[in-house]
Amino acid sequence: MIDRLAVFGATGDLTARYLLPALAALRAAGHIGDSFQLTGASREDWDTHHFREWCADQLDRHAGSCPADAREAVAVSARYRQADVTNAADVAAVVAGDDPIAVYLALPPALFPHMVTALHDAGLPHGSRIVLEKPFGEDLASARELNRLLVGLVPEQAVFRVDHFLAMTTVQNVLGSRLANRVLEPIWNSTHIAEVEIVWDETLALEGRAGYYDGVGALKDMVQNHLLQLLCLVAMEPPITLGERDLRDRKVDVLRSVRLLTDYDVVHRTRRARYLSGRIGDHSIPAYIDEEGVDPGRCTETFAEVELELDSWRWSGTTFRLRSGKALGQDRKEVAVRFRSVPHLPFGRDGEALPNVLRFGLEPEGMTLDMTGIGAHAQDLTQLSLTARMEPPDLPAYGRLLLDVLKGDPALSIRGDEAEEAWRVLTPVLSAWENNLVPMEEYPAGSDGPPPRPHEGAQRRRSDLLHPEALPGDGSDGPP
CATH class of the missing domain: 3.30.360.10 (Dihydrodipicolinate Reductase; domain 2)
Structure with missing residues (x-):
């Protein structure tokens, strides 16, 4: 199970309302522990201290039902890097390390090809996984091109085109x-x-x-x-x-x-x-x-x-x-x-x-x-x-999806030909x-x-x- 998650576009609404509460739910349920690391990357000129304070505030706002210690643990696990998602050097600094990492693209779909290209140039540790939000492409031609780029980066089973409805x-x-x-x-x-x-x-x-x-x-x-x-x-x-x-x-x-x-x-x-x-x-x-x-x-x-x-x-x-x-x-x-x-x-x-x-x-x-x-x-x-x-479900929909990503089970993600x-x-x-x-x-x-x-x-x-x-x-x- 992967214990490193990098979120590009980490200061946006998706992270605040869904990903952070999902991580708190996973922590409360014992699915992730002290070894888990969250890296946020975005264009904002923040540092890790600012990002942790922001995470704590968003968790209090959107995950109030989760135990306080779980919310605190997620905030403490976070670190931040300012990054241009189209710059291979910036991206490489975010994903650096020997252990596999799950890379979550919480970005506008128009940036997906640029981000995947930067990841390809930066290189990923063996066993890493990519997560993309819908819509996958803007039409049939762009979806095919994005699939082509992804195939050159990681195996299909390591690509998670997530749709939270399925969870x-x-x-x-x-x-x-x-x-x-x-x-x-x-x-x-x-x-x-x-x-x-x-x-x-x-x-x-x-x-x-x-x-x-x-x-x-x-x-x-x-x-x-x-x-x-x-x-x-x-x-x-x-x-x-x-x-x-x-x-x-x-x-x-x-x-x-x-x-x-x-x-x-x-x-x-x-x-x-x-x-x-x-x-x-x-x-x-x-x-x-x-x-x-x-x-x-x-x-x-x-x-x-x-x-x-x-x-x-x-x-x-x-x-x-x-x-x-x-x-x-x-x-x-x-x-x-x-x-x-x-x-x-x-x-x-x-x-x-x-x-x-x-x-x-x-x-x-x-x-x-x-x-x-x-x-x-x-x-x-x-x-x-x-x-x-x-x-009531034991995990919110995004909690289920993130757990599948970290465990490497793509059953609830959308396959390339399906997209x-x-x-x-x-x-x-x-x-x-x-x-x-x-x-x-x-x-x-x-x-x-x-x-x-x-x-x-x-x-x-x-x-x-x-x-x-x-x-x-x-x-x-x-x-x-």
Whole structure:
């Protein structure tokens, strides 16, 4: 197990909010000890004392639930070097040593090729590992080039293209529910499942992230990585084991089976939009194009929706809808599996059975199954919701990912060919959007998103059957 971690871009939000708390959780759980060393590198003119004080402050702010001694140990283990990530000499000073080191690139994706080149010139101790945040590249061509650079630096199994969604408890439970329960796997196919929605709708607006977000947008920020990863777990064939080869092979199979969209498909099966001014709760939200740091000429979308189909025996005929939006009226973060209706109802003409829906809540985490049952009268049907509360994870998602990096288990990281296949799936969408084949719609901040298209209707647009609050029954408000 590696006990040296170097974080380039160490003074940023990722380190403060996620990596430092993850290290504190690993320390509290006994996964790392006194020999562990954290080296932070960034452009700021800091020294080790300043960096340790900053780490201690961020740990108090973002990891208050961790024991004080664990937080203190992480801060004490830290040291700092000012570095230009494109300068081989600076990079070499950060990674110097005989023992292997895990190098975390907490940097804008545009800097990845320069950083990897500098690492190649600087040299890494044998057995070292590289960690990259999403998005991996900016398109298919850049992803291929980055893979080429990485292959010349370390073996593929030493490259960790991390996606913290894959370490979330409920995401892991998608596999557990499918593969460990005989009642589900026999009906986990297009014969029984009409539609799968993978949704990350959030009330959060830009929140000062224009420097990153305006050059990326919802499609690249969420759909290309997080949501496609969830699609893989929902749709893949049962792997022989959950080892890195078996699991990642099956995920790649799913991406390879995605039917590529034609220009006609992109026009009719995708949407993009950005938010106008509005109110979310007690807060007034400016229009996206008026947010500080936004270039209106980029035509960056804050809402993206894509409908995909898989050319496979299991899934032919099932629609997979992936969508993500910012500054919406309510948070909705879930995988919703809608089953087909029963072929016949032996009840009165007024009886109606809504489709069964199995929802995996991502944030908050939980599971809910919506079913139809008998109401107060024998001929009356009512909606029932069965909710399961998830046990708190022993480690936060980033803690799980960092532990895998230090131990050398890449099962939950994205393989090079998998990253390229994900870009292949969305390349037709990116191309058509760049050519303005799909109009940029608008929606008020705090609303449900862009209005439904005329042929969709409100039910189709919001898939209200997937919202427990829109159903008759006990008034359940979804996953706990």
